[in-house]
Every structure is written in structure tokens, then in C-alpha cells.
Amino acid sequence: MTPAADLASAVGDLLQHLTGADRREAAQLRADDQKVRALACELLATARKAVSAAEGQFRREHIPPPTRAAPFPPADAVADARRIEALAQAIGGLEGQARHAPVPGDDRSARRYRDEHATLVSLIAHDRQLIEQADALRRAVVEADPGDLLAAADRLATLIERVSETLAARRLMLV
Numbered sequence: 001m002t003p004a005a006d007l008a009s010a011v012g013d014l015l016q017h018l019t020g021a022d023r024r025e026a027a028q029l030r031a032d033d034q035k036v037r038a039l040a041c042e043l044l045a046t047a048r049k050a051v052s053a054a055e056g057q058f059r060r061e062h063i064p065p066p067t068r069a070a071p072f073p074p075a076d077a078v079a080d081a082r083r084i085e086a087l088a089q090a091i092g093g094l095e096g097q098a099r100h101a102p103v104p105g106d107d108r109s110a111r112r113y114r115d116e117h118a119t120l121v122s123l124i125a126h127d128r129q130l131i132e133q134a135d136a137l138r139r140a141v142v143e144a145d146p147g148d149l150l151a152a153a154d155r156l157a158t159l160i161e162r163v164s165e166t167l168a169a170r171r172l173m174l175v
Contacts, residue, residue, distance in 0.1 A: 029120035030103065036127040037098055043134035044095035044163075050142045051088040051149065058084055058146035084149055090160050091137065097167050098130060102174050119173070126170040133163045 062077040064070070104119050137159045141149060149156065 026116050026120060029117070029124065033103060033120060033123050033127060036124060036131060037101060040127060040130045040134045041095050041099045043131065043138045044091055044098060047134070047138040047141050048088055048091040048095060050138070050144070051084060051091060054141070054144065054146045054149050055081060055084040055088055061146070080146075080150055083153060084146060087141075087149065087153065087156055087160075090157075091141075094134075094160065094163050094167065097164075098134075101167065101170060104174055122173060123170065126166060126173065130163065130166045130170070133159065133166055137163060 059081050063073040063081065066072065103123070104114060104116065137156070140152065140156060140159060144152070
């Protein structure tokens with residue numbers, strides 16, 4: 001072989017090695033992104049279960065069984081139970097959005113338009129923010145009784161909105 005052919009072969013081998021290393025790093029970043037999103041989903045699921053349990057407790061304690069004298073439950077108790085139920089549904093919706101959040105495609109056309117490494121690092125940063133917000137939401141509801149949830153409904157709505165905004169920002173990154 002000529003020295004030029006040896007150099008071309010060496011450069012080709014080096015590029016192939018570097019590309020393989022980049023692919024492995026990208027695969028590791030994808031796996032990290034999945035782990036981080038799974039943790040966020042777990043935190044949101046815990047929060048949803050806690051709110052659903054509080055709703056059940058509220059219904060048992062504040063909505064009496066129907067009687068001939070009072071066949072319908074008190075309207076204010078039903079409204080409060082529905083507010084707690086709506087919180088649980090909102091948290092469950094966020095859990096579903098986080099679980100099914102899009103990831104960038106691993107193909108040549110996607111790499112042509114986007115720096116995969118930078119995109120994955122940015123996604124992980126959004127997902128870490130998502131974890132912090134999901135954990136704050138979980139801490140706010142996990143030990144709360146139904147009365148506490150009703151009293152903190154505005155604060156919980158703000159926490160839910162923050163998680164929703166983070167998920168929307170993450171989605172917009174991939175458009």
C-alpha cells in the first residue's frame with residue numbers, strides 16, 4: 001500500500017471509531033432520557049394515587065349515603081369532591097404526556113437537521129426540570145388530607161401548570 005492509501009485508511013478507521021463512540025454516547029443519552037422520564041412518571045403517578053386516595057376519603061367522610069329524607073348529597077360536598085377528582089385527572093394527564101413524550105429520531109435525516117448530542121443533552125435538562133417539578137407536586141399532595149388539597153388547590157394548579165409548560169417546551173424542542 002502507498003502512504004496515501006495508508007493515511008486514508010487510518011483516517012477512515014479513526015472516523016469510523018469516532019462515529020461509533022458518538023453513536024454509543026448518543027445511545028447512552030437516549031437511555032438516560034428514558035430513565036429520567038420514567039422517574040418523572042413514577043413521581044407523577046405517586047401524586048395522582050395520593051390525590052385519588054384523598055378524593056375517596058373525602059367522598060366517604062363528606063357525602064352521606066342517600067336516604068328517603070335526603071336522596072341527593074350536599075351540592076357543596078359534591079363540588080369539592082369533583083375539584084379533587086379534577087386534580088387527580090390533571091396529574092394523570094401529565095403522567096401520560098411525560099410517559100409518551102417524543103424523542104428525536106435516530107436516523108440520518110434527523111441528524112442532518114439537528115445536532116443529536118446537543119438535542120439529547122437539552123432534552124435531559126428539560127427532563128431534570130420535569131423531575132424537580134413532579135417531585136414538588138408529589139411532596140405537596142402525598143401526605144395531604146382532602147381539606148389540605150382543597151385549601152391548596154390554587155398552589156397545586158400552579159404546580160400542575162409548571163409541569164405542563166415544561167412538557168410543552170420539551171415538545172417544542174423537537175419540532
